[in-house]
Amino acid sequence: MQQFAPQPGFQPHDLLAQGGAGDAQRISGGSEAAGPGDGDEFPNAKKLMLIHTTLRLYGTECFNIFQLNESAGINQAMGAAQEAGGRSGLPRRLHGFMSQRAVLVHFSILGIWRRHMGTMKFLQGKTAFVQGGSRGIGAAIVRRLADEGAVVSFSYASAAAKAEALVDGIAAAGGMAYATRADSADAEALRQALRHAAGRFGALDILVNNAGILPWGFIEELSLETFDRAMAVNVRSAFIASQEAARHMGDGGRIINIGSVNADRMPVAGGSVYAMSKAALVGLTKGMARDLGPRGITVNNVQPGPVDTDMNPADGESAEQLTALMALDRYGRADEIAGLVAYLAGPEAGYITGASLSIDGGFSA
Template identity: 70%
Template sequence: MSIETGLSGKVAFIQGGSRGIGAAIAKRLAAEGAAVAITYVSAADKAQAVVSAIEGAGGRAIALKADSADAGVLTAAIRTAVEKLGRLDILVNNAGVLAVAPLDQFSLGDFDRTLAVNVRSVFVASQEAARHMNDGGRIINIGSTNADRMPFSGGAPYAMSKSALVGLTRGLARDLGPRGITVNNVQPGPVDTEMNPDSGDFAEMLKGMMALGRYGKANEIAGFVAYLASAEAGYVTGASLSIDGGFSA
């Protein structure tokens, strides 16, 4: 089976696919033959650029505006994707937010949104996707190595939200295992994206914590996700898998 057709005939829904890791995942899954639906909140131009890139390469993609913090909007987006693309085989829960502040200044608003996007949306999307997904489907959550190691202050709610995905992934794997649907959690370390560039304020400090001494690339995360979405990964489920350059080594 060639890399171009490994996911031929499959349909993937990607929460947060307009930029960074999400955009790289969308393009990779499309390159392997999947039709792709991505969501975005405000960056309509960037979402359309992803769609155009996929279509320009001969693939099929749609972009849907949906705030992952809004359960009704998110479930409606999944239903729309199924209606437009005909089915659902792969769900990638990539939407995420990061708020950092000293403990005594961290607002409850930021705390609640962190949970709404980073945790609740994963449950909501997985629940709705399972209603439409064919047996043998794939759910892939994008967590963070910060679930295991939080090396700076001010990020406790973020670390908590990503730790929650570890347990949620295990539970969902049990719930959906009888249908042959696998559920896994990918935990990237620092990745060079617009939101966290390898030349940013904390970059050198973070590089010093990694065995490889460099940031990851979005395409490297996308390749890992593509494997978990493939038939070859059919025996991998309930796992939290780090791809972090040795950050947690």
């Protein structure tokens, strides 16, 4: 191995301006790394993809190697990087990344990480797919997972403008998200969206099944088409997405269904089919927890109460009636639901599985 002697004042991130783009492209797995920037070799989104790829390869070892580079010299750090690759169980062909320039680009990526990401976030290096993520609770979940360091892909059925605005907002905040148009009632479209996300990321760590519709009407009036559509979106899509995600998910993954407190309590007339669809998620969650438990994959069900969204606004015609049923005299916020989802997606929730957790302001108390 050739030796490299850093010049006085050497900073690893300086290498991005010294022609490391080729190595960076190899590390990221393609042309995702290359692109114009304003005064920099890579725009922020591309930098974050490089960071994400590096962290997926070596995890927290990267930060230790970066510190070692600062204190003990780059040659020793290169050896440490190779050892880290061996401990991670990477295929031998991936150790080819540990050429001198590739290691230097790894260091440069970590320099960017230091400047752009600050301290390590608890979902850093994780990848997530949110089914139904363009608005309301879904959009709040996408934002929160991205804020915690995950790279997030999400699907939407029709709200293209909202999806684009969400992606742009996350990028402006230093995160990374991708939007994919896919109707959750279309089984093949949903499978393709999951496969595309897994192919882009190389793996999938977190799935959130948030897609849902609100069929409403008295039982003697509801059409079979309304019933079938509700089952397709609220129940079948969770099964399809979970099945496909599990095929791409490593040990220790997370599947989180977004149900409803109406699975346990439907206090008004007209919600029988909606309540049934959300109750079905309770059983699906328990069964999948048993199926996937041997792989360390947890499966949980979050059951929100009334939350201020466009489907059930806090100033809507039913708001006063619903608020009167709660222990807390207010609607919930979408970011409160997202906070619970982020916790379940994180490392501290590794012993919770098969659970249905109500977050409802005391609606079911």
